[in-house]
Amino acid sequence: MAYVYLLDTTLRDGTQGEGVSLTVADKLKIAQKLDDLGVAYIEGGFPGANPKDQDFFRTANDRLHLKHAKLTAFGSTRRPSTKAEDDAGLQTLLGANTPAVAIVGKAWDFHVTEALRIDLGQNLDMIRDTVRYLKRHGREVIFDAEHFFDGFKHNRAYALATLQAAEEAGVDWVALCDTNGGSLPDEIREIVATVVSEVRVQVGIHTHNDGELAVANTLAAVQAGARMVHGTINGIGERCGNANLASIIPNLELKLGYSCLPSRQHLRQLTSTARFVGEVANLVSHSYQPFVGHSAFAHKGGIHVSAIARNSETYEHIQPELVGNERRVLISELSGLSNVQSQAEAFGISVVGRSDDLRTLLEKIKELEYLGYQFEGAEASQELLFRRTLGEFQQPFEVFSVRVDTDVQSEADVTSQAIVKLGVGGEIVHTVCEGNGPVNALDAVLRKALAAHRPEIAHMHLTDYKVRVLDEKDATAAKVRVLIESTDGQRVWRTIGVSENVVEASWEALVDSMNYYLAIVVPQRELVSST
Incomplete structure (x- = not known):
């Protein structure tokens, strides 16, 4: 089974989304949760851009004990008029003391001449010098080829030359970026296949969701040979967001036969991870989000309910438990009763012969959810509700x-x-x-x-x-x-x-x-x- 490496950029690219603001403490909590999920790389931020990200890396080195992920700092190629060893941004990047670094550089000739206002050869030198300098300092280097797909369509030879410059300098990964988010899956598939055949280095994919195709484009890239996937939990990010790892991960694991997490047990943490990130980021939870949304496996009346009672495959494309979610029957008197029973037992509460009490509890939960309560991120209040309703709580005051x-x-x-x-x-x-x-x-x-x-x-x-x-x-x-x-x-x-x-x-x-x-x-x- 082929392995696909996940680079989560929730803490960097995700924070560029409108309305997203994370404290250092928030970022530490999310980083630990991502490591528990089992992602391979956690891109923690841009230490050269602001004091908060510098503080995060400084604190993370002391407080985080990652089991699965490599903490990754993000930066850019050296400035046009500066040597790599004299570039302040690269010095700050090295000062983050992460095992891996991601470097963004121009891959579209239009951006080189119009945005940087330098000649094409200078840009290649910047890529080559930056990668070589970071490799000399023992870092694993990921080159983010910005606007690669637009650049490839405009000037194929030059776009490939940027990757080859990084490869000559010893880069570990080249990540092809659909920075404007406007490419289509067939284009992504064809271009990634070409790159895989043209370079010897490992290839990654970084997509944005401006055409609502970030997940589809990412999967197409993997099928064409990409072996690293960039994305964010819940798809947060600038403009319309980044590729949503909460959808990419189960599609890779359950539909396409790739492995991207340490085990299927880690996959069962996906829903709780997605909801945790949403709560910490103080973002509205999207109930209809595939795989991890509250409504992803909800069924309401008629032939759907009767059919899933006999066989859940009639109206579910996967078993919700595989991604840590749960099935919900919305209108039945017994809807969710088994879930309530299971949770009560998990709290150590005996439910033998207490079906009426469980129904009362279930109705109370439904009523509270209708009023705006959401217990996925408030497990203590949930346990108190169970114990109070079932008579298993002794009030301390x-x-x-x-x-x-x-x-x-x-x-x-x-x-x-x-x-x-x-x-x-x-x-x-x-x-x-x-x-x-x-x-x-x-x-x-x-x-x-x-x-x-x-x-x-x-x-x-x-x-x-x-x-x-x-x-x-x-x-x-x-x-x-x-x-x-x-x-x-x-x-x-x-x-x-x-x-x-x-x-x-x-x-x-x-x-x-x-x-x-x-x-x-x-x-x-x-x-x-x-x-």
């Missing part, structure tokens, strides 16, 4: 009342104060705290109220807070979904809150985060310690 006020004196003088009345440890506790915002004040007052009876609360803290507007058309009256991530340094969990009031949604997610820690994480850890 009770909230009687909460109030938060914000006083705005000026732009530089804004204070928030929270007051809470709790029942904890058999006592009623009244507490007040200030914070630098309503959520911070609520977090502080809840911790202070719990501290005397549950001092272990000091070991947990919030690590992320995201707000998503669910009904944009309602403007400031829109319902919002708040996702909070918490940790105690050993375990990470996420909780959710939904409301038209962002403070109320935040409070719900915050209370869930502390309930989960005190009622589930702490007892589990104590049980492990005692055994």
Whole structure:
């Protein structure tokens, strides 16, 4: 079985998409998730472009322990009037200390003469010098031939000459870029086949989705001999996006007979990876996305439901479990019941003889999803919902009342104060705290109220807070979904809150985060310690 190497550029090309902004912490989380999935290369950013990417590589070298992927820094060929060893961009690239680097260079003569305003021979020298210099410093080098397909159609000989210049300098890969995203699959297939026959170096493919053909073009390139695929999770990227790895991976593995992940078990992580990246990037999840979307294996009524009950192949092109997704029957009384049962058992809850309770739980889940809750990225809130509904939850504290006020004196003088009345440890506790915002004040007052009876609360803290507007058309009256991530340094969990009031949604997610820690994480850890 032929192997295709995956280069994920979510953290570099993906961040050029409109509305995509990742912190260094976000990038570290996604990089770890991509490594868990099993991609071969993670392109982490352009260290010469901004301090954030420099900080990412510096931090990644200390904190990431990659098992499958090579961290890859991105840069460009040396400047026309500078030697490679004197080029500041290349020095910064080497300073990222990654085992692999990706270098972009011009492959279209039109861009050489019009954008760079140099002669064609100078561009070839730039490619050759840059690759040779990076190879001397022990890096694996990927040459991204920018606008290659447009260049090939305009001047075939020169486009090939750019690849040959890189090859002469010892490059490891040449990646053919459909930078403007306007090529068609037949064109891609024919040109890639020509390149594979003309060069000795390994060939990759990098496509954009401006014609909604990025996935099709990538698959055509692989069938023509490309053995490296560039793309992003969920297809995010500049303009219309990059090739979507969430669709490319299962098509390669399940349809075309190529291997691109370490095992089929890794393929089962695809859906959770796609949804995780979407949540961290704070992007709206596309329910109808193939393979990994919430609706990808959803069936609604009529002959479809009765047919899949007998044989799922009647209306499903693959088994959803292969990519970590699940089948959903939308209108049946029993729709999803087996999934609810399986999840309850995974939480350690006995469901023997409790079919009525499971149906009640299922209906509650449906109702909450309708209201805007989404539990794929909030596993802690999901477990709390199961335990509360099935009578398997012992409340560590009770909230009687909460109030938060914000006083705005000026732009530089804004204070928030929270007051809470709790029942904890058999006592009623009244507490007040200030914070630098309503959520911070609520977090502080809840911790202070719990501290005397549950001092272990000091070991947990919030690590992320995201707000998503669910009904944009309602403007400031829109319902919002708040996702909070918490940790105690050993375990990470996420909780959710939904409301038209962002403070109320935040409070719900915050209370869930502390309930989960005190009622589930702490007892589990104590049980492990005692055994």
